[in-house]
Amino acid sequence: MRVLGVDPGLTRCGLGVVDGRPGRASLVAVGVVRTPVAAEPGDRLLYLEREIERWVERYRPDVVAVERVFADVNVRSVMSTAHATAVALLVAARRGTPAVFHTPTEVKAAVTGSGRAEKAQVGAMVARILGLDEAPRPADAADALALAVCHAWRGAQTSRLAALADGARS
Numbered sequence: 001m002r003v004l005g006v007d008p009g010l011t012r013c014g015l016g017v018v019d020g021r022p023g024r025a026s027l028v029a030v031g032v033v034r035t036p037v038a039a040e041p042g043d044r045l046l047y048l049e050r051e052i053e054r055w056v057e058r059y060r061p062d063v064v065a066v067e068r069v070f071a072d073v074n075v076r077s078v079m080s081t082a083h084a085t086a087v088a089l090l091v092a093a094r095r096g097t098p099a100v101f102h103t104p105t106e107v108k109a110a111v112t113g114s115g116r117a118e119k120a121q122v123g124a125m126v127a128r129i130l131g132l133d134e135a136p137r138p139a140d141a142a143d144a145l146a147l148a149v150c151h152a153w154r155g156a157q158t159s160r161l162a163a164l165a166d167g168a169r170s
Contacts (some may be wrong), residue, residue, distance in 0.1 A: 027131075
């Protein structure tokens, strides 16, 4: 299964692609889209859309895994993250690629064993899982890969269980 992980953000949007299945994952690509800070919000969203579209076109993921936005005291930050999330969902939908959400706690638990892991722990485990010499930087890149690994491991298990349940009903 090829998964594009998206750590949404309007200023920095982490993107990571892995090929994986439960217990195994390999790095395909990782990067961060940085939108022009001086640009109007709409122009920044268009820039982000073009970049995510390029990644989907180039790497052809089977699924797009996006970090679920959670409520925070900083409403402005939550809103810009939600806008970036919507762009990723739009690109996936336009391509007919399924998009799924994973919470930060779920992602941390999948890659470190603890839903309370710190960013440094997540980065270190992503590096270890993917056989990298060091954690991808900035943290947005490591987080995108963690999302992709989480879905490759957990999403594949969920899909298999659903298929088994469907088979049992037949």
